[in-house]
Amino acid sequence: MTARAQRRRRWRLVLPILPVLALILFSVVAHEVEEPSPSDAAYLSPVGDGPDGSAWLAEQLRARGVTVRRVTGSDDAFAAAQAARGDATLFVPSPGFPYRNQLRRLYRLPDRTRVVLVEPDDTQVRQAVDALGATRRRWATGAADRGAGCELTGAGPAAVVRTRYGRLEDSDTAVESCYAGGVVRVFEYGKEFVLVGSADPFRAERADEHDNAGLALDLLSAKSTVVWLDLHEQEAVPPQPRQDIPDLPDQPEREQVGQEGPSPFPDWLFWVVLTLLAATLTIVLARGRRLGPPVPEALPVEVPGAETAAGRGRLYRRAKARGPALETLRTAARRRLAVALGLPTTAGPETLLPAVQARTGDHPHRLGEILYGPPPETDEQLHTCAVELRQLVEYVTARPVKEGEHR
Numbered sequence: 331m332t333a334r335a336q337r338r339r340r341w342r343l344v345l346p347i348l349p350v351l352a353l354i355l356f357s358v359v360a361h362e363v364e365e366p367s368p369s370d371a372a373y374l375s376p377v378g379d380g381p382d383g384s385a386w387l388a389e390q391l392r393a394r395g396v397t398v399r400r401v402t403g404s405d406d407a408f409a410a411a412q413a414a415r416g417d418a419t420l421f422v423p424s425p426g427f428p429y430r431n432q433l434r435r436l437y438r439l440p441d442r443t444r445v446v447l448v449e450p451d452d453t454q455v456r457q458a459v460d461a462l463g464a465t466r467r468r469w470a471t472g473a474a475d476r477g478a479g480c481e482l483t484g485a486g487p488a489a490v491v492r493t494r495y496g497r498l499e500d501s502d503t504a505v506e507s508c509y510a511g512g513v514v515r516v517f518e519y520g521k522e523f524v525l526v527g528s529a530d531p532f533r534a535e536r537a538d539e540h541d542n543a544g545l546a547l548d549l550l551s552a553k554s555t556v557v558w559l560d561l562h563e564q565e566a567v568p569p570q571p572r573q574d575i576p577d578l579p580d581q582p583e584r585e586q587v588g589q590e591g592p593s594p595f596p597d598w599l600f601w602v603v604l605t606l607l608a609a610t611l612t613i614v615l616a617r618g619r620r621l622g623p624p625v626p627e628a629l630p631v632e633v634p635g636a637e638t639a640a641g642r643g644r645l646y647r648r649a650k651a652r653g654p655a656l657e658t659l660r661t662a663a664r665r666r667l668a669v670a671l672g673l674p675t676t677a678g679p680e681t682l683l684p685a686v687q688a689r690t691g692d693h694p695h696r697l698g699e700i701l702y703g704p705p706p707e708t709d710e711q712l713h714t715c716a717v718e719l720r721q722l723v724e725y726v727t728a729r730p731v732k733e734g735e736h737r
Contacts, residue, residue: 366529369562374423374448374532376400376558381535384423387546388558394547397555404428405568407559408435416442418555423532425450425458429565433457441520446549448526449493459523461503461516465494469601471528473540480508482515482524483548486541492528513545524549652712653705663719664701670727689726697722 372378376388376398388398401407411420425433425447434457436445447454452464472491476483490512497505497516506515512527526549531542550556647655668677671685679702686701687694700722706712 366533368424368427371562373562374529375560375562377560379534382529382533384532384534386534386537387532387543387550390543390547391551391556394551395554396551398558399555400558400560402560404432404559404561404565407557408439410555410557411439411443414440414443414553414555414557416440417553418557419444419446419550419553420557420559421446421550422559423448423529424559424561425454427561427564428559429567431457432565436521436523437519439521442522444522444524444552446524446526448529448532450525451493455495455525459516459518459525461497461501461505461518462495462514462523462525463498464525465496465511467493471530474510474512477508477510480506480513482506482508482513483545485544485548488512488540488542488545489530489536490526490528490545492530494527495525513549647709652707652709656706656712656715659716659719660701663723666723667701667726686722686726690722 366373366382368374370380370382372380372383374382374384376384377400379385391398399410401410407420407422411418420436420439420443422428422445433454436458439445445458447458449467450458450464451467455462455464468491470492471489473487473489474491475487476485488509490509492512494511495514496507496511497503503516503518508514509527513524515522515524517523530536530539531546531549537543537546664677664682665675667673667686668675668682671682671689673681673685677685679698683694683697683701686692686697690697700715700718703715706715
């Protein structure tokens, strides 16, 4: 096979995969564009009117008689929650932005305070609570029912299954799990911690889907005041913590039992590879047209040899299978030459070529090109090779070869 033919063959294998790759690339780009960014000033903000804002939620909370207090610093949020003396919900939409170790100080809040964290990762969960751990984040948020035994809310199905949370194996603390682990509640040190696995219930764009709005209102209206930490960038560590918020010593890292370690690969990589493998297998099966090697089959009716040869030729031409077509002619020619020269029909080139050369006097290299040469690249080359084969067989057997004749 020539280098040009090899390149064409490789491209025929690659081209069908390109649309799959383009679809995957489009999906990834579209997902990244549609994914809300916590750095956006409107993201889950009580004054944000955009698709990712939560001004609608703040208005409905006020309509229920809940006081919404917006603060833009974690120290101010802690101080406001302290002043409420347990009758407050501290709402943290972006747990990754408070400065280092700030989440550890949640233990200093007054008893009965509810803390709602939106989609904290495993590191942030370990800073906030002792009993819980987070699983890997899904690529897309899924919806789930509230589940039996969930007393945290009376809302219906909601889209919160993106990051799941569960109790660590070495903990015996009671954990209330709702929405297939997308929302969990745990009481520790007199505080009530609620972890929500997706921001969708609090976003204006997703509020009308499922019962997202009902869940968000239930989570934030349990107390008379909501202290809303509206933070959209990483806080700088202050030179000295505020005196009205007692600090905690650094807690030792808690070992997670049964939690998987972080992966260096994105979660969606597995599905991309799986899709490519499935597409490749489909292409292979489609191009193979059959499973297993070809086997000879008897024709269901008698067909004249000329018609059979002509029909096979048309099939070869349609498939541009010049190489297999010429090889079929060469195989028949070598068999007829071997019979005419008194050789076995399975004689190889080392036996057949010297015998043909002795009969014809032609150069062995030319005979080798005719009987065993490379496949043709054009129809003209195929025609020329076929004519040379016919002339050689006619000369050796001393009788003309008719079209479609077989022996």
